[in-house]
Amino acid sequence: xxxxxxxxxxxxxxxxxxxxxxxxxxxxxxxxxxxxxxxxxxxxxxxxxxxxxxxxxxxxxxxxxxxxxxxxxxxxxxxxxxxxxxxxxxxxxxxxxxxxxxxxxxxxxxxxxxxxxxxxxxxxxxxxxxxxxxxxxxxxxxxxxxxxxxxxxxxxxxxxxxxxxxxxxxxxxxxxxxxxxxxxxxxxxxxxxxxxxxxxxxxxxxxxxxxxxx
Amino acid sequence: xxxxxxxxxxxxxxxxxxxxxxxxxxxxxxxxxxxxxxxxxxxxxxxxxxxxxxxxxxxxxxxxxxxxxxxxxxxxxxxxxxxxxxxxxxxxxxxxxxxxxxxxxxxxxxxxxxxxxxxxxxxxxxxxxxxxxxxxxxxxxxxxxxxxxxxxxxxxxxxxxxxxxxxxxxxxxxxxxxxxxxxxxxxxxxxxxxxxxxxxxxxxxxxxxxxxxx
DNA sequence: GTCTATATTATGATAGAC
DNA sequence: GTCTATCATAATATAGAC
Numbered sequence: 429x430x431x432x433x434x435x436x437x438x439x440x441x442x443x444x445x446x447x448x449x450x451x452x453x454x455x456x457x458x459x460x461x462x463x464x465x466x467x468x469x470x471x472x473x474x475x476x477x478x479x480x481x482x483x484x485x486x487x488x489x490x491x492x493x494x495x496x497x498x499x500x501x502x503x504x505x506x507x508x509x510x511x512x513x514x515x516x517x518x519x520x521x522x523x524x525x526x527x528x529x530x531x532x533x534x535x536x537x538x539x540x541x542x543x544x545x546x547x548x549x550x551x552x553x554x555x556x557x558x559x560x561x562x563x564x565x566x567x568x569x570x571x572x573x574x575x576x577x578x579x580x581x582x583x584x585x586x587x588x589x590x591x592x593x594x595x596x597x598x599x600x601x602x603x604x605x606x607x608x609x610x611x612x613x614x615x616x617x618x619x620x621x622x623x624x625x626x627x628x629x630x631x632x633x634x635x636x637x638x639x640x641x642x
Numbered sequence: 643x644x645x646x647x648x649x650x651x652x653x654x655x656x657x658x659x660x661x662x663x664x665x666x667x668x669x670x671x672x673x674x675x676x677x678x679x680x681x682x683x684x685x686x687x688x689x690x691x692x693x694x695x696x697x698x699x700x701x702x703x704x705x706x707x708x709x710x711x712x713x714x715x716x717x718x719x720x721x722x723x724x725x726x727x728x729x730x731x732x733x734x735x736x737x738x739x740x741x742x743x744x745x746x747x748x749x750x751x752x753x754x755x756x757x758x759x760x761x762x763x764x765x766x767x768x769x770x771x772x773x774x775x776x777x778x779x780x781x782x783x784x785x786x787x788x789x790x791x792x793x794x795x796x797x798x799x800x801x802x803x804x805x806x807x808x809x810x811x812x813x814x815x816x817x818x819x820x821x822x823x824x825x826x827x828x829x830x831x832x833x834x835x836x837x838x839x840x841x842x843x844x845x846x847x848x849x850x851x852x853x854x855x856x
Numbered sequence: 857g858t859c860t861a862t863a864t865t866a867t868g869a870t871a872g873a874c
Numbered sequence: 875g876t877c878t879a880t881c882a883t884a885a886t887a888t889a890g891a892c
Contacts, residue, residue: 440857440858441857441858444857444858475858475859476858476859476860478858478859478860478861479857479858479859482857482858483857
């Protein structure tokens with residue numbers, strides 16, 4: 429029998445786990461799995477290094493927890509959005525989803541950093557990530573593109589690499605923000621820069637005859 | 643006085659250095675600076691781990707040698723290309739340069755992997771990379787865009803993030819090839835996929851009235 | 857549940873044999 | 875010039891105090 433109320437103890441544990449996941453996300457995103465140390469993660473979270481194996485057994489499972497958290501945010505955002513857009517025209521819906529995707533990339537640069545770190549080499553982690561999180565996201569986008577095409581929009585490329593072209597174009601300024609800032613002297617996260625980026629992406633992927641505007 | 647001809651000895655040293663740089667390039671590109679170990683690099687190059695500090699003093703300077711090698715390839719390719727295109731119309735030249743850039747990204751996926759690994763977080767290495775290699779590349783592209791605009795082409799975005807949008811769109815399928823293959827089941831490096839990608843990028847960044855083709 | 861201390865392994869760099 | 879052996883340090887994971 430614990431002396432303190434179990435509720436409170438559990439609460440503390442949950443908070444530590446959350447702090448660790450959040451810290452891990454940023455460390456893994458910046459340095460990659462091998463480059464990030466559980467010490468640095470624990471320090472960033474403000475807890476002892478041994479809290480990592482205590483709460484997550486291994487570094488690997490902490491990494492998976494960070495990935496689950498990340499894609500949870502993404503799903504949350506887009507599921508609500510899709511529900512809210514029910515009944516809206518396909519083209520308008522697609523434009524708004526792409527806009528949302530850019531805004532999400534700007535708000536969560538860790539997402540693409542995290543994936544860039546894993547996608548450059550084969551590993552068990554990449555296979556896990558693809559099966560559990562990336563493929564469902566990919567299928568969702570593919571469905572959108574099929575709807576667009578069925579609606580009469582011209583296919584501007586194979587869904588396969590259009591997916592990666594869109595991701596690359598939309599997220600690179602945010603994923604590589606430190607480089608972007610050093611090279612251009614601009615802050616990619618500034619509101620006017622984000623707005624301009626949204627417009628650029630939309631004009632590239634949804635070209636329209638002059639004058640028309642949705 | 644060495645017993646063997648100095649020429650031959652030096653030759654061996656040069657070869658070992660080259661093997662190490664090549665191996666380092668791939669290891670750093672896949673795992674990042676912190677994730678790559680000098681042991682793995684040496685093993686990949688087929689030499690002893692101690693050959694790294696012998697030839698390059700530190701891991702850091704091996705990393706810089708790899709970066710110099712990488713951007714040397716890029717410069718070599720584009721300087722020759724620009725000379726060969728002297729006198730060609732601005733728009734045609736720009737299209738050909740973009741096409742070349744995509745082909746280079748497909749032929750050397752390590753280039754963007756290497757930069758993705760460093761561009762996601764602030765570090766002395768990133769500052770060095772920006773000043774020595776990235777900024778000159780950036781200025782070159784910016785010059786091309788200025789020429790295009792002076793020629794009457796509509797500006798499709800600020801050069802600042804258009805640069806990153808182009809890089810992201812052109813290179814992501816190759817930089818993330820392992821992920822691309824797992825998700826789509828396709829080989830992004832296959833000739834027909836590369837050709838399709840070139841066409842996709844050109845159609846996005848050089849939209850033209852139907853019927854016209856350069 | 858969290859911390860300090862520690863065991864074990866892996867890393868970057870050095871010394872000495874050949 | 876390159877390799878084997880080794881040192882010092884930093885890594886992950888475990889054990890025990892509180």
